Amino acid sequence: MNGSIDLPLDVAELSFTASGDARVRRSVLPSGVRILSEHVPGVRSATLGYWVAVGSRDERAATPGATDASGRESGFGSTHFLEHLLFKGTDKRTAFDIAIAFDAVGGEHNALTAKEHTCYYAKVRDSDVGMAVDTLTDMLTSSLLDPVEFENERGVILEELAMAEDDPADVASENLFSAVLGDHELGRPIGGTPQAIREVSRNAVLEHYRANYRPQDLVITAAGAVDHDDLVARVTDALVDAGWDLDTPARPVERRTLTTSTITRRSALIVVRRPIEQVHLLVGMPGLTASDDRRMTMSVLSSILGGGMSSRLFQEVREKRGLAYTVYSFAASYSDAGIFGMYGACSAAKARQVADLMLDELRRLAADGVTDEELRRAHGQLSGASALALEESETRMSRLGRAEITLGEFIDLDESLRRLALVTAEDVRTLARDLLNQPLSLSAVGAVDDDVFAGFGEDTKE
Amino acid sequence: MNGSIDLPLDVAELSFTASGDARVRRSVLPSGVRILSEHVPGVRSATLGYWVAVGSRDERAATPGATDASGRESGFGSTHFLEHLLFKGTDKRTAFDIAIAFDAVGGEHNALTAKEHTCYYAKVRDSDVGMAVDTLTDMLTSSLLDPVEFENERGVILEELAMAEDDPADVASENLFSAVLGDHELGRPIGGTPQAIREVSRNAVLEHYRANYRPQDLVITAAGAVDHDDLVARVTDALVDAGWDLDTPARPVERRTLTTSTITRRSALIVVRRPIEQVHLLVGMPGLTASDDRRMTMSVLSSILGGGMSSRLFQEVREKRGLAYTVYSFAASYSDAGIFGMYGACSAAKARQVADLMLDELRRLAADGVTDEELRRAHGQLSGASALALEESETRMSRLGRAEITLGEFIDLDESLRRLALVTAEDVRTLARDLLNQPLSLSAVGAVDDDVFAGFGEDTKE
Numbered sequence: 001m002n003g004s005i006d007l008p009l010d011v012a013e014l015s016f017t018a019s020g021d022a023r024v025r026r027s028v029l030p031s032g033v034r035i036l037s038e039h040v041p042g043v044r045s046a047t048l049g050y051w052v053a054v055g056s057r058d059e060r061a062a063t064p065g066a067t068d069a070s071g072r073e074s075g076f077g078s079t080h081f082l083e084h085l086l087f088k089g090t091d092k093r094t095a096f097d098i099a100i101a102f103d104a105v106g107g108e109h110n111a112l113t114a115k116e117h118t119c120y121y122a123k124v125r126d127s128d129v130g131m132a133v134d135t136l137t138d139m140l141t142s143s144l145l146d147p148v149e150f151e152n153e154r155g156v157i158l159e160e161l162a163m164a165e166d167d168p169a170d171v172a173s174e175n176l177f178s179a180v181l182g183d184h185e186l187g188r189p190i191g192g193t194p195q196a197i198r199e200v201s202r203n204a205v206l207e208h209y210r211a212n213y214r215p216q217d218l219v220i221t222a223a224g225a226v227d228h229d230d231l232v233a234r235v236t237d238a239l240v241d242a243g244w245d246l247d248t249p250a251r252p253v254e255r256r257t258l259t260t261s262t263i264t265r266r267s268a269l270i271v272v273r274r275p276i277e278q279v280h281l282l283v284g285m286p287g288l289t290a291s292d293d294r295r296m297t298m299s300v301l302s303s304i305l306g307g308g309m310s311s312r313l314f315q316e317v318r319e320k321r322g323l324a325y326t327v328y329s330f331a332a333s334y335s336d337a338g339i340f341g342m343y344g345a346c347s348a349a350k351a352r353q354v355a356d357l358m359l360d361e362l363r364r365l366a367a368d369g370v371t372d373e374e375l376r377r378a379h380g381q382l383s384g385a386s387a388l389a390l391e392e393s394e395t396r397m398s399r400l401g402r403a404e405i406t407l408g409e410f411i412d413l414d415e416s417l418r419r420l421a422l423v424t425a426e427d428v429r430t431l432a433r434d435l436l437n438q439p440l441s442l443s444a445v446g447a448v449d450d451d452v453f454a455g456f457g458e459d460t461k462e
Numbered sequence: 463m464n465g466s467i468d469l470p471l472d473v474a475e476l477s478f479t480a481s482g483d484a485r486v487r488r489s490v491l492p493s494g495v496r497i498l499s500e501h502v503p504g505v506r507s508a509t510l511g512y513w514v515a516v517g518s519r520d521e522r523a524a525t526p527g528a529t530d531a532s533g534r535e536s537g538f539g540s541t542h543f544l545e546h547l548l549f550k551g552t553d554k555r556t557a558f559d560i561a562i563a564f565d566a567v568g569g570e571h572n573a574l575t576a577k578e579h580t581c582y583y584a585k586v587r588d589s590d591v592g593m594a595v596d597t598l599t600d601m602l603t604s605s606l607l608d609p610v611e612f613e614n615e616r617g618v619i620l621e622e623l624a625m626a627e628d629d630p631a632d633v634a635s636e637n638l639f640s641a642v643l644g645d646h647e648l649g650r651p652i653g654g655t656p657q658a659i660r661e662v663s664r665n666a667v668l669e670h671y672r673a674n675y676r677p678q679d680l681v682i683t684a685a686g687a688v689d690h691d692d693l694v695a696r697v698t699d700a701l702v703d704a705g706w707d708l709d710t711p712a713r714p715v716e717r718r719t720l721t722t723s724t725i726t727r728r729s730a731l732i733v734v735r736r737p738i739e740q741v742h743l744l745v746g747m748p749g750l751t752a753s754d755d756r757r758m759t760m761s762v763l764s765s766i767l768g769g770g771m772s773s774r775l776f777q778e779v780r781e782k783r784g785l786a787y788t789v790y791s792f793a794a795s796y797s798d799a800g801i802f803g804m805y806g807a808c809s810a811a812k813a814r815q816v817a818d819l820m821l822d823e824l825r826r827l828a829a830d831g832v833t834d835e836e837l838r839r840a841h842g843q844l845s846g847a848s849a850l851a852l853e854e855s856e857t858r859m860s861r862l863g864r865a866e867i868t869l870g871e872f873i874d875l876d877e878s879l880r881r882l883a884l885v886t887a888e889d890v891r892t893l894a895r896d897l898l899n900q901p902l903s904l905s906a907v908g909a910v911d912d913d914v915f916a917g918f919g920e921d922t923k924e
Binding site: 042043044045087095096098099100102103104105106107108109123124125128151152153154155156157158159160162163165166168275276277278307308309310311314315318319320321322323324325326345346347376377380381382383384385386387388391 | 504505506507549557558560561562564565566567568569570571585586587590613614615616617618619620621622624625627628630737738739740769770771772773776777780781782783784785786787788807808809838839842843844845846847848849850853
């Protein structure tokens with residue numbers, strides 16, 4: 001295959017060429033467990049990911065003992081709390097056994113909670129793939145959620161949140177999401193708030209675990225030195241060993257609907273005053289959803305505007321004026337909403353100038369478009385960076401997970417580059433205009449007050 | 463070869479097997495330029511590094527127009543300042559041309575200044591190796607140090623330092639180096655201070671450039687999809703093109719003497735009070751030099767004490783007590799001094815407890831040693847992690863640079879693992895005792911005062 005391939009939930013087996021020599025195979029077990037692997041010839045390591053399509057956005061305020069129609073009544077912060085607890089022991093393995101398993105072979109082992117999914121992953125040498133499958137499967141299926149470990153981990157998570165609170169770039173970014181996405185559930189912080197973590201009960205986290213970690217929820221992806229048949233056999237053995245019912249047929253959970261939610265912005269301006277050297281500034285607005293046809297255009301736009309040392313933001317803010325060390329643009333997409341933003345960090349005296357420059361550059365894109373030379377360069381940058389990234393099995397493992405969990409479609413590198421080549425200067429200009437027609441928000445953390453940004457963005461409108 | 467191989471400065475050609483199928487070749491041009499490459503079969507990208515063995519430690523307070531015997535009179539902060547300026551244009555390439563060159567192919571391109579060296583590097587696809595050689599060579603040999611760009615970049619570097627100043631972990635770490643290494647030149651911050659950056663003149667940076675970027679200073683290392691003969695030919699062409707004199711014979715600069723300096727500690731305790739959530743704590747003491755035979759023992763010690771989730775610090779501080787999210791140990795080695803340290807971040811109320819726990823764990827190592835099981839696990843962790851790391855051409859490129867610039871000896875993976883396997887429990891215990899016989903320092907940044915740490919480390923002595 002060259003192109004894209006659908007990943008229907010009720011097709012048991014699929015096999016196709018991914019990129020270069022790599023081959024993707026996908027199996028859906030009768031119980032609804034999905035296993036996708038990408039065998040890369042000649043490498044001696046593999047990355048495995050165990051995914052469930054539940055993230056911070058799916059949390060509701062806890063009502064002890066009650067669940068809503070989707071079974072997702074779990075309390076704010078419980079997704080991230082559960083992610084921590086799955087490392088804390090099963091009836092076969094203590095927390096220390098789990099830690100030892102990967103440390104003893106020099107493997108990498110971690111997890112991440114996102115807004116729409118949670119993923120537990122490991123990178124190991126080829127000879128350790130069996131250990132990784134056994135350990136990850138046991139963690140996912142058989143966590144004890146021990147009450148003593150639960151209270152200990154509450155302290156650890158509060159420290160993690162304290163660390164994030166001390167990171168002004170992190171705070172400014174969370175506030176931009178909140179400002180742009182308003183009361184939409186995507187606007188909440190992934191890790192929960194300290195108050196939510198102090199309040200959440202073991203029962204709420206247990207409820208979340210039972211409701212969302214069933215066979216039909218589980219997606220396993222692997223890339224590198226893996227053999228698909230071997231992987232399926234090992235996973236099946238490990239799931240049976242865990243006592244999971246693999247015989248009762250179940251269809252994989254339906255994917256989220258890829259649609260566009262109505263966003264009501266919470267606020268135009270969130271400024272947190274802190275006595276620090278730099279101001280961390282973000283300017284942003286609603287962006288594109290994960291299924292939006294304009295996502296390739298967005299990649300080109302963000303590459304040209306703020307994607308590297310030759311980008312317009314880097315040139316105007318850092319190279320020509322020496323105002324900042326870091327400045328870039330970014331786009332994040334979810335099933336029903338997205339965000340586009342620009343980030344810069346500078347001294348307080350220059351914060352307004354940098355905010356104005358960032359907006360000016362986006363307006364210049366909307367007014368004058370981009371040159372053919374910039375289009376060519378963006379194409380080269382995105383294709384080269386993709387090729388380098390695909391040398392890492394982590395990237396391929398993640399790509400499989402996103403395809404299965406969010407998109408329902410696998411798009412190979414050649415097809416991505418083909419779509420990229422179709423993006424025109426007019427497409428970029430139109431998208432820049434569309435972005436500027438969205439309500440604009442600004443978030444800042446540093447030694448500034450609201451009035452520094454008075455009237456920001458109100459002078460001219462596209 | 464399996465083992466180690468010397469890299470004498472006056473041998474023009476060397477060739478040996480590195481690890482697995484990879485092959486290292488080394489050429490010393492008559493002008494003193496050294497080129498080392500490691501060809502890795504089957505990969506489609508390469509990482510290149512251009513090194514000079516000059517770092518922040520080599521700076522002296524500026525005396526305009528004057529140079530000392532080593533030609534290294536350049537003013538504090540000038541090493542890092544020069545690193546920035548080499549991206550700002552030559553007579554053939556503007557700063558924008560340099561930025562475009564790598565952006566247009568999606569390559570990675572950056573530089574780092576360290577205490578004993580400076581390195582400019584790029585990772586690109588195989589087809590872009592020629593471009594990378596041409597661009598890096600031009601940057602290194604022909605920088606204009608344009609006065610207007612110089613002033614602009616002064617602003618950028620001040621922002622970079624402001625960013626570091628706002629990072630409490632970074633500040634605590636710099637202060638530990640200063641506390642442990644006292645007035646030794648390794649104790650100074652790599653990037654310079656804001657005052658030094660405000661004061662340094664273009665003339666001082668130019669002097670630094672002329673004195674330290676000569677043919678006999680330059681070391682080029684590459685790993686991945688590179689052919690050595692092709693690389694040497696391309697580098698030679700690019701150097702001739704830059705007008706460098708490659709005909710006048712010169713011997714590569716002598717390496718630093720690998721010896722042990724006498725360290726007079728500056729202070730036992732540096733506490734910076736800041737109104738933030740966490741206290742960033744470091745406890746440390748003088749460690750091992752780069753040539754110390756006990757460096758393998760140090761790797762094992764640090765792995766067992768604070769090298770992963772199964773390490774003693776992680777278990778005692780995070781897993782059993784939930785006091786911190788991050789806790790680990792580390793060792794840094796230089797030609798004539800080194801440092802060993804432990805890091806943890808926690809709430810202010812628990813700072814003393816965490817500091818005591820860290821020291822207790824090191825003392826427990828010194829008193830009771832380690833188990834055979836821990837030794838085996840450390841060996842597995844270090845060998846597995848090394849194997850995974852060597853899958854990255856960045857790692858191989860860096861390893862070549864360190865071998866050539868610092869050690870004068872290339873040690874392959876098998877030899878490293880052989881030496882690792884020789885480390886005994888008694889070696890680890892003896893090293894822990896040796897560390898505890900060094901003066902102990904503590905650095906903290908957060909909502910604490912000095913008195914929180916009153917009497918720290920004075921209760922019992924090994």
